[in-house]
Amino acid sequence: MSHIVSIDEIENSEEKTVYYDFEDNIDGVDSVGPICAELTIKSLGEFIEVSGNVKGILKLNCDLCLKEFEYNLNFDIDEVFAKHALLEEYGQETEIKEGQFITDLNGSDTIDIYDLLYQSVILNLPNKKVCGINCNGDNFLKEEELSDPRMDVFKNIQIQPKD
Numbered sequence: 001m002s003h004i005v006s007i008d009e010i011e012n013s014e015e016k017t018v019y020y021d022f023e024d025n026i027d028g029v030d031s032v033g034p035i036c037a038e039l040t041i042k043s044l045g046e047f048i049e050v051s052g053n054v055k056g057i058l059k060l061n062c063d064l065c066l067k068e069f070e071y072n073l074n075f076d077i078d079e080v081f082a083k084h085a086l087l088e089e090y091g092q093e094t095e096i097k098e099g100q101f102i103t104d105l106n107g108s109d110t111i112d113i114y115d116l117l118y119q120s121v122i123l124n125l126p127n128k129k130v131c132g133i134n135c136n137g138d139n140f141l142k143e144e145e146l147s148d149p150r151m152d153v154f155k156n157i158q159i160q161p162k163d
């Protein structure tokens with residue numbers, strides 16, 4: 001299913017703003033029910049700003065015990081698209097403030113909301129996926145050990161607790 005908003009539609013809307021409610025499954029994102037987003041898409045002249053909130057329940061696998069668990073995804077989105085090509089030196093994505101990038105539309109007259117949400121969800125996945133405080137795998141690995149790549153080998157083997 002496509003979720004495309006045209007630049008013309010935004011420009012011709014009241015206050016040059018389109019309110020877009022997204023509720024759909026996203027290919028490559030394993031979720032319980034749809035991913036929901038309430039987005040405000042506003043023309044700032046040369047730029048289009050997409051902001052709002054994204055929610056969903058994801059099925060993730062625990063890094064410690066490898067069991068599947070449900071993860072409540074809930075984050076805010078604030079993306080700026082440039083209608084026309086930015087100066088070459090800036091490249092495809094330009095960071096305008098911490099965590100906020102301008103994405104070049106390369107002259108495209110539409111914004112692909114589906115693709116934007118897919119990329120945003122992937123970026124907002126937790127670095128460490130842990131099923132919960134009662135995780136069985138949590139007994140033998142501490143937080144800092146997890147971030148040590150040399151400890152990666154222990155993630156996949158069972159260690160018996162000492163008596």
Ligand SMILES: [Zn+2]
Pocket residue numbers: 062063064065066067130131132135136137
């Ligand atoms: Zn676990």
